[in-house]
Amino acid sequence: MAVNPFYLGTFALYLLVVLAIGAWGYTRTSDVDDFWVYGRDLGPWLATWSYVANFVSAVAVVGFIGSIYDVGYAVMAGISFGLMLGISTLYFVVGRVRELNHVTLPDLIADLTGRQWSRPVSAVILLGNAWLYLIMQLVGASLLVTTITGVPYEYMVWVIGFVFIAYTVMGGLVSVAWTDLLQGTLMYAMCIVALAFLAFDLGGITSINTQFAAMDAANTAPLGRGVYTVIGILGSIVAFFGTVFTSQSNIIRINATRDIRTAKFHLAAAGVLLGIFEVILVLLGGATSVALENAGITLQNVDKAFPVLITQYLPTEVGVVIILATMSAILSTTDTRLHAAGVTTARDIYGYFAGDVADEKKLRVSRYATVFFGVAATAIAVNPPGTIISLYEFRAILLTSAFLIPVYLGLYWRGLDGRVIIASMVLGTSLGVGWRLLGGPLGVPPTFLGVGGAVLTLAAGHLLVGTDTASATRAE
Template structure:
């Protein structure tokens, strides 16, 4: 593949800009609290656009468009609905999260269970999730840039990996939030520009939908081409609903805002923006499918559908605009997950096992962990273990099975025995992930098995241990 100097130049300029923001963020990061939670001073609009940019990722832009290309609009039923429900759920627990005055989800779990050793257990699950997420983000970014620039994938994945590690390590959440502001506004605006162009080019949204349905009526069916069953849709909604509430990066953002009112505002505003954005994105997936089919283009991997549209169908001027949007979506989510790995490692592992830890030591460990997780994820992304959507589904099952019921229950029912909560988390995660890896026997969704196990263990464990209560304070551990 020949190198496209125009696309490559645009990409290089973009990387230089985000690196520049990272360097500026470094000058504003004096303490570990600055690095972790922006000094707890995130304002409403900076928080909103940071949330939007963090939420939309390679999964959304490349993965979702690829999913529409391969399975039609059913992704709205199976995934997007669950994601929007998750944001709604976060809105209603903000006050519970803020009143605990903790930084991370493991902190919160330790507080509500009364057991400090909950922190490393929860941290291990969250770090596994974040690492998988980093891999799929790097795969999406590198596939896109390789396709449009002609630079071989095995080199591009390392270029992207090193850049996002660098600016995240430099400024922590300060760098992440301000790059997200740039990337979020750019991303939303350019996706609508792309959709407008495709609608004009193909005769309008109605014409796109008609042509999409003519290709295969299942493209516009709620359950798609056999992609989903009714029970599968419910399982998917539960899984993706659970990933939002239990995502460590979202908890960190809530705790980084100035107050409860700001936290609620940024979630409500983000929910409105993202609902409209995802509708546009799914339509863009339909337009991509119609355009590629009409010109005789096809791909061997659905994740390549959108990159091929950019290089083989769209004018260069429009292609550059879309490149910036997709890179914004990918890097803005990648840096957030990477930042979360540093915070979780330092706050919930290092601080738990070490003694007399200073804030300077915590800051150093956060940066070292950021580098470690970034480099290892990049190495795995060179030869990824599955498609973007496959990886995304796997980590959704992990998070939801481990945290959704136990953490929600513990937040609202403080009388729950802490041991029951932790047993519920552990066994839910093990059986949910194991069921998925085993092939989801009898077509029962892994989410049902994981969440069902968590519920059963939570109830049985509480009644067993509640009769012989242990001291429910962190100090007792």
């Protein structure tokens, strides 16, 4: 593939801008509190756009559109609905989370259980999730840029990896939040422009849906082309619902806000913006499928659907706009997950085993861990173990099975014995992930098995052990 200098130049300029913001963030980061939680001074609109940008990723703009190309609108029943339901419900517990005034999810779990050793246990699960998320973001970004610029994938993945590692290491959440503000605004506006162009070019939204159904009636059917079942969609809803509640980056952002009012506002505002954006992405997926069909283009790798649309269908001027939007979506999520991995390692693993150490040392460990996980994810992304959506579903099962029931039931029922909560986390993780690795035998969704196992462990453990009076006392 020949190198496209116009696309390559635009991409290079974009990377220089986000690096400049990262360098500026470095000057605003004076201590570990700044690096981890923005000095707990994240305002309402900066928090809102940072959350929107963090939420929309390679999964949405590359993987989600690719899945619609593959199986039709049925994707939105399991993924979009679960995610939006999760944000809506998180709003009602965000006050309780912010009130506890912790930094990370393992902090919260240690408070609920009264066992500090739960911090490294839960941190290992969270780091596995973060690593998977980093891999799929890098795959999406590199596939996109390789397709549009002609630069070989194995080189581009390292270039992108270096850039997002660099600006995240420099400024922590300060750099992440401000680059997210730029990227979130750009992403949102440019995706609207892309859909408007395709709608005009293909005869309008109604025409797009009519043509999409004409390609295959299953494209607009609730269950798609037999890929989904009712129970499968319900399992997917539970999985993606759970990821919103159990994401380390979400907990960090909630605790980085100025106060409870700001925490609630940013979730409510982001929920509205993301609900609209999900509709835009669904329609953009259908429009992409129709446009490629009309152009006589068939793809084996569905993750390439959107990148190929840019290079082989859209005018260069429009393609540049969409490139910037897509890269904004991808990098804004990647930096958030990388930042969370650094915080988790320094606070919940190193902090637990090292004991009372200086904040300067914790800040150094955060930065070292950020580099390590960034490089490790980049190396794996050179030869990824699956498609973007398959990786996303795997980490959704991991998070939801491990944390959804134990953490949030424990948040409101503080008499639960801490050992029972931890056992529920471990068993839920083992069952959910193990069932997924076995391929989900008997048609039972892995999430159902993981969450069900966690619930049964809590119930049985509570009957055997009884009430943790120390936990109940701490709740007071």
